[in-house]
Amino acid sequence: MVAADLPIGDRIRHYRGERRQDAVAGLVGIAPDYLSQIERGLKIPSLQILYALAQELGVPAAALLSEQAPAEPDSPATGEAAVGRALLGYGPAASAEPVRSDVLRDRVEAAWRSWQTDGDRFTKAAEILPALVADAEHAARTSRAGTDAAERRAVLRAAADLYCLLRSYLRRTGRVDLATLAADRAMRAAEGADDPLRIAAAQWNLGHVLLAAGQPAEAEELALRSAEKLAGEPVAEADRTAMGGALQLVAVVGAARRRQWGPARQRLREHAAPAARRVGDDSNLLWTVFGPTNVALHAVSIDMEAGDTTEALHTADAIDTGALPSMEREFTFGLEVAACHSQRRDDAGALLSLLGLERIAPEDLARTPLAQHVLLTVIRRARARQARDAEDLARRIGLV
Numbered sequence: 001m002v003a004a005d006l007p008i009g010d011r012i013r014h015y016r017g018e019r020r021q022d023a024v025a026g027l028v029g030i031a032p033d034y035l036s037q038i039e040r041g042l043k044i045p046s047l048q049i050l051y052a053l054a055q056e057l058g059v060p061a062a063a064l065l066s067e068q069a070p071a072e073p074d075s076p077a078t079g080e081a082a083v084g085r086a087l088l089g090y091g092p093a094a095s096a097e098p099v100r101s102d103v104l105r106d107r108v109e110a111a112w113r114s115w116q117t118d119g120d121r122f123t124k125a126a127e128i129l130p131a132l133v134a135d136a137e138h139a140a141r142t143s144r145a146g147t148d149a150a151e152r153r154a155v156l157r158a159a160a161d162l163y164c165l166l167r168s169y170l171r172r173t174g175r176v177d178l179a180t181l182a183a184d185r186a187m188r189a190a191e192g193a194d195d196p197l198r199i200a201a202a203q204w205n206l207g208h209v210l211l212a213a214g215q216p217a218e219a220e221e222l223a224l225r226s227a228e229k230l231a232g233e234p235v236a237e238a239d240r241t242a243m244g245g246a247l248q249l250v251a252v253v254g255a256a257r258r259r260q261w262g263p264a265r266q267r268l269r270e271h272a273a274p275a276a277r278r279v280g281d282d283s284n285l286l287w288t289v290f291g292p293t294n295v296a297l298h299a300v301s302i303d304m305e306a307g308d309t310t311e312a313l314h315t316a317d318a319i320d321t322g323a324l325p326s327m328e329r330e331f332t333f334g335l336e337v338a339a340c341h342s343q344r345r346d347d348a349g350a351l352l353s354l355l356g357l358e359r360i361a362p363e364d365l366a367r368t369p370l371a372q373h374v375l376l377t378v379i380r381r382a383r384a385r386q387a388r389d390a391e392d393l394a395r396r397i398g399l400v
Helices: 008-016 021-028 032-039 047-057 061-065 078-088 101-117 121-145 149-172 176-192 196-212 216-231 237-257 261-279 292-306 309-317 327-343 347-360 362-367 369-381 384-396
Strands: none
Touching: 008 032, 008 047, 008 061, 021 032, 021 047, 047 061, 047 369, 061 369, 078 121, 078 149, 078 176, 101 121, 101 149, 101 327, 121 149, 121 176, 121 362, 149 176, 149 196, 176 196, 196 216, 196 237, 216 237, 237 261, 237 292, 261 292, 292 309, 292 327, 309 327, 327 347, 327 362, 327 369, 347 362, 347 369, 347 384, 362 369, 369 384
């Protein structure tokens, strides 16, 4: 149990335990010296960094903020740990019969559908992924030693798609280190399958890892280089357009994260939007969710991050997310709307948006640092009744 009067820096040091300071700092995306100064009380972390630290240390944000003594967690999340072990393990014995490529493909596609559409997707992924990763690894190793080239390529294509899913899951559960490993394996599998479209999808995934790791310039450069390379590949025009547009959106986010609002808007307007118009609808090529709606959602994201909340909410009012194939993208949009209301000190609007997100994706709401920040802001700043409703929501999702 942590003493109730410990400063934030001492609480962070307590929960870090024996983990190396430089390792934790790297995973959170800050310099080791900066974390050292936070722990010694010389610097006060921003809320964004504080929530990132709480996520990496495996404690609720309230454990670092509250004056009440937080309860120690009983045990690690065994489902998530099993996913990590599957990624780092060796899978079935070499003598075991491998899963056929068609069976593996069906299982991977089912896992992706669950990940993009189910409100309890973290729970389901923790149940599905360990065995699926182990089987994919075993099938890939076996196919490389076999003589059926078509089967080998089919297995590696399915494995590449699975590792892209694994990247998303690991990033969302705070394991950016393992997400990087998953993105690299997706690239290796796509290259082994000699599949230019999946190579581009793997680079799109790696770009998202770089964004999560606080490297927006590198993500932007990677995405633009990948889009340029894809333009010369022998890929169907519609697929090349959709994947190229998805890569352009990674570059847009990279520019916005560097506070280059003008270039971000220009790239969205001159590159991503025309590609979305050529695609024509909200496609989901290799689970990238690229299309006109997603482009519009990125316009809202830029305005929100730039602090242009009036314009962001005006744009958001005109967007219909009903055709989106991904609940995750719908959740992100709703959360950004909540953040805009919060920036405008409209706590009622922010709370209403958060309650709507609880209905569609309660597990995402509980795990997302921005959601935690907005909710805690409502608790501290809103009128009594709204603050009580926000506290009830925080309890339901395990934040406090």
